[in-house]
Amino acid sequence: MEPRALFPTHLYGGLIAEADDWIERLRADILAWREADPGGFPRANAGNSWHSAVDAMTRPAFEPIARAAIAAATDIFGSEGYRGGTRARLTEMWANVSEPGGWHTPHIHTGALWSGVFYVSVPDGAPDIVFMDPRGVGPHQRSALYGAEPEGDRVSPPVQPGLMLFFPQWLPHYVVPHPSAEPRISVSFNIDQIVPEGPKTPSFVSVPEVLSRDEITRVYAQLAGVKWGAGLVDGGRKSAMRANSVFFVPDGAREDSPWHWLYRKVRDLAEIVNAEAFGFDISADAEIQFARYATGEKYDEHIDRAGAMSRAGTRTLSCSIFLRQAGKGGGIRFPRADEQPPHTAPGDAVFFPGTEPHAALPVEEGTRDALVFWFHEAAGGKDDAA
Ligand SMILES: [Fe+2]
Ligand SMILES: [Fe+2]
Missing domain, CATH: 2.60.120.620 (q2cbj1_9rhob like domain)
Structure with a gap:
């Protein structure tokens, strides 16, 4: 050991x-x-x-x-x-x-x-x-x-x-x-x-119909044949708190990536949502991950932001887009929020701070797919300086 x-x-x-x-x-x-x-x-x-x-x-x-x-x-x-x-x-x-x-x-x-x-x-x-x-x-x-x-x-x-x-x-x-x-x-x-004053940061912002039906179809066509890996925690550990499969899109920010159309679309929306609701520094490239939860799979309460000691970098703003709902169970939950996101149909999105606790509830029947974006602080920012 x-x-x-x-x-x-x-x-x-x-x-x-x-x-x-x-x-x-x-x-x-x-x-x-x-x-x-x-x-x-x-x-x-x-x-x-x-x-x-x-x-x-x-x-x-x-x-x-x-x-x-x-x-x-x-x-x-x-x-x-x-x-x-x-x-x-x-x-x-x-x-x-x-x-x-x-x-x-x-x-x-x-x-x-x-x-x-x-x-x-x-x-x-x-x-x-x-x-x-x-x-x-x-x-x-x-x-x-x-x-x-x-x-x-x-x-x-x-x-x-x-x-x-x-x-x-x-x-x-x-x-x-x-x-x-x-x-x-x-x-x-x-x-x-x-601690800085100012209005309370919302737990999340729920945005309906971010991806159209055609765009979701295009996503699944591009996903055919990709290699899924195990969902890990803390930049590379297996843990009982998380069981699911993931596919990290390599270099979605690059214009020659087949995923760039998706990156561009969600990035543009994130800039608007961030300016209106959060005001974070999200100027660095974002990461894109597909998360698949089969029956019995889940991700217990956690935050996405990781500091200087994580390979993941500083995930300042997170976005989850619903692609496919489970037959029973599943879904995202924000334990500190009074209400849960109202828009959770395929194509709907929820934006939330990297510091906001959230959980992917266990899927009881079927499979749930979600698309996750993490928007990062400027490279060379404070986390890189440590
Ligand atoms: Fe998360
Ligand atoms: Fe002293």
Whole structure:
């Protein structure tokens, strides 16, 4: 059997390019702040270490770093697949100054969504931050394979001035005592999300008579002799949640494809429906798949959108066109919608967001055929950047 790597922990990091322009002013402001408020706001800092109040983002010298943190976190929200338009918000920002013997006890950032740190001064010999395996399993409890994971149970990215790191708030971390006479200075922050306002996205849009009877006949003529495969999940797994056959149309977007007439027709309609009801980015080529459900076959509740880790890409808008109804059972169902699509005769279509849960109900008699389009976000978009 093959092992699977489950539940990855994402640590983001990078140098802030424009930090040279403001890091000196920031350092001076932090030291002046400590002088003015030597008691600070003690939290995870210990020993000879100063922790400022947590409203640092209101100080003018912190404005550039606050802006850089918000911009970087907003990008990360995109990479993590948060709802489009979600922006980052700083809830807390504070400075840390460690003198010899100052350190940070192991802790998490309760209440935040993501947390981050930016390094201002890292003198020679200053310790790196240490992230701990969040699974709470000691090395002695591990199998040989588990212990051989490349990252081990402690991860210490080397830190330097200008580096910004982001980590989920639940990831425990600490810093061992600082040995040097020159202070180690960093700025930490907690991040929350601002979800975009706007009208609620509909669960689906039902469109009658998208394909004529003649067009459906043409579809079946072209389907004769194609090779059907098993319907899989998560870009290539078999699963009890899905049993059906599929045929992926290769390159339907290409003008020399025998399926291009169908691609063009549904694509044009999708542009209109999307502009009126959804407003997604669907500028990349779409995929076309035929789905066949024989008696007893089904596809349990799922969403179509897949993120950076899926071969399927970012299915932003889905469209299902009914071709043949089962004698009994079958059909598409949207569990979160108050009502189900009213137009489900052969040739009718339903458009829905890639994030909308839906199911293909079990066919009880006969065979059900549907045509599925997935409209993708722009290539090179956020999912490709991860
Ligand atoms: Fe921390
Ligand atoms: Fe689906």
